[in-house]
Amino acid sequence: MLITVQDINHSFLIGRKGKESNVPVLKNISFSVKQGEIVSIVGRSGSGKSTLLHILAGFLKPDSGEIVVKDTVTSVFNEQQSAQFRLENYGFIFQNFQLMPGLTAFENVELPLKLKGMNRHQRKDKVQQLMKHVGLQSVQDHYPNELSGGQQQRVSIARALITDPPIIFADEPTGSLDSETEQEVLELIQTLNDTRDITFVIITHDDEVAQRADRMYRMHDGILTEEGVPNAV
Numbered sequence: 001m002l003i004t005v006q007d008i009n010h011s012f013l014i015g016r017k018g019k020e021s022n023v024p025v026l027k028n029i030s031f032s033v034k035q036g037e038i039v040s041i042v043g044r045s046g047s048g049k050s051t052l053l054h055i056l057a058g059f060l061k062p063d064s065g066e067i068v069v070k071d072t073v074t075s076v077f078n079e080q081q082s083a084q085f086r087l088e089n090y091g092f093i094f095q096n097f098q099l100m101p102g103l104t105a106f107e108n109v110e111l112p113l114k115l116k117g118m119n120r121h122q123r124k125d126k127v128q129q130l131m132k133h134v135g136l137q138s139v140q141d142h143y144p145n146e147l148s149g150g151q152q153q154r155v156s157i158a159r160a161l162i163t164d165p166p167i168i169f170a171d172e173p174t175g176s177l178d179s180e181t182e183q184e185v186l187e188l189i190q191t192l193n194d195t196r197d198i199t200f201v202i203i204t205h206d207d208e209v210a211q212r213a214d215r216m217y218r219m220h221d222g223i224l225t226e227e228g229v230p231n232a233v
């Protein structure tokens with residue numbers, strides 16, 4: 001298994017000081033993701049999906065339970081260890097793209113390589129190759145506000161991929177796209193999964209998006225259960 005999540009529990013303390021109450025948000029969550037799978041987690045707003053993603057990615061510590069990624073227990077990491085592990089292993093795609101408005105499409109994709117200290121020549125080759133792969137060659141000098149929603153999401157996907165992480169976490173990746181563009185982005189994810197063997201964990205409130213995955217889990221009031229998908233082999 002690439003990712004194994006075992007008995008995760010998490011609560012938030014809410015309310016005024018002295019009158020706080022503990023609200024359980026994740027209840028005994030266990031699931032696993034195999035290398036090369038696309039796994040979706042679907043559920044209504046407030047069901048706990050984002051909290052689970054934050055815990056998986058190490059932004060938040062669970063109250064109890066264990067997460068193992070690539071044979072490493074990540075749930076015991078301190079902040080610095082989590083940050084390092086994220087840098088080496090995870091890419092992120094968000095609903096609202098989170099591109100840097102002052103950088104061109106090319107520069108947005110290039111940024112993670114700059115942060116890693118790769119030299120300019122190598123960066124240029126790598127970024128150009130990937131932008132071609134995701135169909136962005138003709139718009140590489142455009143700023144985010146000169147791109148369509150679908151193009152912006154392609155840029156953010158390229159940015160997530162540029163450091164070759166084995167795992168991509170996508171939080172509502174098609175949430176702000178029209179249905180045609182949504183299909184294009186889902187097809188791109190499928191292609192990248194096929195050609196580069198990248199594992200995707202997709203969080204969504206949309207059943208149709210979730211059913212495009214190899215396997216699908218449903219989150220309901222903090223409880224996660226696996227459901228069959230139509231295209232399962």
Ligand SMILES: Nc1ncnc2c1ncn2[C@@H]1O[C@H](COP(=O)(O)OP(=O)(O)OP(=O)(O)O)[C@@H](O)[C@H]1O
Nearest residue numbers: 012013014025043044045046047048049050051052
């Ligand atoms: N930092 C926090 N402090 C207190 N409660 C929180 C906090 N973050 C989330 N919650 C609560 O935890 C529950 C689950 O929230 P979460 O954001 O994980 O749901 P979600 O399924 O991702 O929803 P959405 O699709 O709207 O993002 C909600 O009831 C929310 O109010």
